[in-house]
Amino acid sequence: MTTDPNVASPNVSFEETPAGRTAVITGDWTSPDSSEVEQQAAVLTQALKQGRSGCAAIDIGRIGKLDTVGAWVLDRARQDAGAGDIPFENARDEHQLLLKTVYYRNIETTEPPRTWQVVDLLVNVGKSVVDFGKELAHGTSFLGEVVAGIARLLIRPWRFRLPAFINQIEQTTFRSVPIIVLISFLVGCIVAQQGIFQMQRFGAAIFVVDLTGILVLRELGVLLSAIMIAGRSGSAFTAELGSMKMQEEIxxxxxxGLDPVEVLIVPRVLALLIGLPMLAFLASMAALLGGGIVAWIYGGITPDIFLSRLKSAIDFSTFMVGIIKAPFMALVIGVIASREGMAVGGSAESLGRQVTSAVVKSIFMVIVMDGLFAIFFAAINF
Structure with a gap:
């Protein structure tokens, strides 16, 4: 752009011409002089608001430097005055192109319609119910795909990827043993301690063995294991599959010509189906050990008395109630985690959102399933 060395500051002056009064723009209309640019633009706006008598044309042929800020402010002054039909005259080609590029658009915003808060609440509840229904339908469909994938592998077992399955067993089961055993041990200690303190008031501290044994074998062992697996392995499944989805590996x-369900998801789900019952068993034994130690220290119940009382308080059905739940919980965790991983979009935000969703949904469904099993076993007196 050419520059007039004698004119630097932005300025608006007016000249009378045969066509009417013309606004003459001079000086440099650039961002370093933004304050003066705004002041002169206000003068131009006031003149344009008076109509053709105030200004019939805008001459920018004698302008010095012009950048995007100056061009935008000039066009804004014309639009704010409602004088969009008043032309820019004598504009150099580069200035004309710049004015067209930064054309000022006054975006009109409409106020949202007013609604009742009760109606908004009902709308949100309805949307949540619909979203839950869609999620349930998608989850059921994905479960069908997994079951179909397992069935295809049963028909053609040579396609089963044994190394991937062994690796998932190691990741989901063997490496989860320390943390699950430790947490179960501590929970068993807490249950026994609180039971002894409460039952001592009635001289029934010995019944803490019944409480600990039944509660751990029927509920806490498998529930703690499932929740830990949902947080540890479920989130890992979602993150791994989501990362592969983002990098287009799937x-x-x-x-x-490979089926991602057979290659990626079936080994993970089968590893959980086999691993979670074993983890539930170890968690139950660790919790009973913790309860026995606390009962010995706080309640004076020696190990031989603890084991004798435990043997009379429980039977094989008590143990089986907890073990039967484990494969179903493992299937729920595997399906939810895998589906959320396959639903990841192309951003890191989507990956984080789906991982969080997988953990929350898995833990929620594990607790719901535990409640349903409790109702079922109570109904059949098992």
Whole structure:
């Protein structure tokens, strides 16, 4: 752009011409002089608001430097005055192109319609119910895909990826043993301690053995294991599958003629189906050990008395109630975690959102399933 060395500051002056009064723009209309640019733009706006008598044309042929800020402010002054039909005259080609590029648009915002808060609440509840229904339908459909994938592998077992399955057993089961055993041990200690303190008031401290044994074997062992697996392995499944989805590795598997469900999801789900019952058993034993130690220290119940009382308080059905729940909880965790991983979009935000959703949904469904099993076993007196 050419510059007049004698004119630097932005200025608006007016000249009378045969066509009417013309606003003459001079000086440099650039961002370093933004304060003066705004002042002169206000003068131009006032003149344009008076109509053709105030200003019939805008001459920018004698302007010095012009950047996007100056061009935008000039066009804004014209639009704010409602004088969009008043032309810019004598504009150099580069200035004309810049004015067209930064054309000022006054975006009109409409106020949202007023609604009753009760109506908004009902709308939100309705949307939540619909979203839950859609999520349930999608989850059921995905469960069908997993079951179909397992059935195909049963028909053609040579397609089963044994190394991937062994690796998932190691990741989900063996490496989860220390943390699950430790937490179960501490929970068993807490249950026994609180039971002894409460039952001592009635001289029934010995019944803490019944409480600990039944509660741990029927509920706490499998529930703690499932919740820990949902937080540890479920989040890992979602993150791994989501990362592969973001990097288009899953699409590459499909291009290669491989089924992602068979290759990626079935080994993970089967590893959970086999691993969670074992973890539930170890968690129950650790909790009973913690309860026995606390009962010995706080309640004076020696190990031989504890084991004798425990043997009379429980039977094989008590143990089986907890073990029967484990595969179903493992299936729920595996399906939810895998589906959330396959639903990841192309951003890190989506990955984090789906991982969080997978953990929350898995833990919620584990607790719901535990409640349903409790009702079922109570109904059949098992």
């Amino acid at each position: 699409d590459a598997l499909r291009v290669m």
